[in-house]
Amino acid sequence: MSALCPHDHAPVTTPLRSIQDDPFRPHLVRVTAPARMSGLAGVLISGLIRALNRWWGGWVIGDRWGVGDGDVGRVYPCDAFVEAPVLQVWRGVRVAVDAAALWPWVGQVRIAPYSYDWLDNRGRRSPRRLVGLAEPRVGEAFTMTGGRPQGRIVSVDAGRQLTGTIMGAYMSYVLVDEPDGATRLLLKVVMQGHRWAAPWLSAGDLVMARRQLLNWRRLAESAG
Numbered sequence: 332m333s334a335l336c337p338h339d340h341a342p343v344t345t346p347l348r349s350i351q352d353d354p355f356r357p358h359l360v361r362v363t364a365p366a367r368m369s370g371l372a373g374v375l376i377s378g379l380i381r382a383l384n385r386w387w388g389g390w391v392i393g394d395r396w397g398v399g400d401g402d403v404g405r406v407y408p409c410d411a412f413v414e415a416p417v418l419q420v421w422r423g424v425r426v427a428v429d430a431a432a433l434w435p436w437v438g439q440v441r442i443a444p445y446s447y448d449w450l451d452n453r454g455r456r457s458p459r460r461l462v463g464l465a466e467p468r469v470g471e472a473f474t475m476t477g478g479r480p481q482g483r484i485v486s487v488d489a490g491r492q493l494t495g496t497i498m499g500a501y502m503s504y505v506l507v508d509e510p511d512g513a514t515r516l517l518l519k520v521v522m523q524g525h526r527w528a529a530p531w532l533s534a535g536d537l538v539m540a541r542r543q544l545l546n547w548r549r550l551a552e553s554a555g
Contacts, residue, residue: 394533396541397423398517407519408486408494409501416521418500420533423517424544428551430506430514434490435461436547437504437516440474441484446543453477459550473497499524516544 395403398421426433439445441464443457455477466489473482473495482497494503500522507515518540522532 394418394420396421396537397544402515402517405505407503407505407517408488408492409503409519409521412485412494412496412501413521413523415523417524417528418520418522418532420520420536420540421517422519422537422540422544423515424548425509426514426516426548426551428514429512430490430508432554433506433514433516433547433551435464436551437493437506438464438467440493440495440504440543441467441472442475444474444476444539444543445546446539451476451539457546461554467493516547518544 402423403421439458439462442462443455444451445457446452448454448456453476467484467487469484469487471484472480473484474497475481482495484493484495485501486492486494486503490506492503492505494501496502500520502518502520505517505519507517509515520536520540524532
């Protein structure tokens with residue numbers, strides 16, 4: 332978290348790359364060197380990137396999991412908070428309950444991360460039942476790790492989307508109705524920073540966000 336004050340920017344759209352035939356296979360992005368590098372650090376980083384490109388054939392796990400072109404092409408609330416992000420990632424799962432049943436689980440990100448608790452919640456178990464939280468509000472803590480508030484909610488459309496910021500990243504959880512009554516739970520994360528770090532951040536987010544979305548799906552479906 333899957334991590335500042337918002338600014339009023341218009342949504343940013345970027346050129347899209349085609350997704351692989353299997354939308355549940357992580358998309359891949361090429362590792363490239365930073366545009367400006369100097370001194371010993373630049374030489375070392377450039378050398379590392381060249382070595383990785385040779386070792387992995389120029390590819391590392393990248394920016395998409397469980398999403399299609401339609402999911403990637405839509406505008407998310409988090410897009411309004413970051414101009415020219417160096418990191419953009421999209422995640423998604425289909426949940427066999429309606430949005431009204433799924434939304435309370437997404438809202439409980441305010442009290443626990445729902446990913447790998449031993450890693451990002453100091454060993455505390457994320458609640459396996461709904462605790463009756465009030466609707467999210469802009470300005471309140473976005474999540475909690477180990478019982479400590481983290482980040483801030485920056486945008487809410489109750490029952491439809493929750494957007495927060497944590498550790499310099501902005502992320503939107505979006506619920507999309509399916510014709511059969513199921514729900515698509517989508518997550519987009521955007522972030523500024525060093526371009527050379529984006530592949531590493533993307534790979535780390537893939538591991539944590541995938542587990543979070545799957546946990547919410549299991550809990551919502553078992554409760555519904």
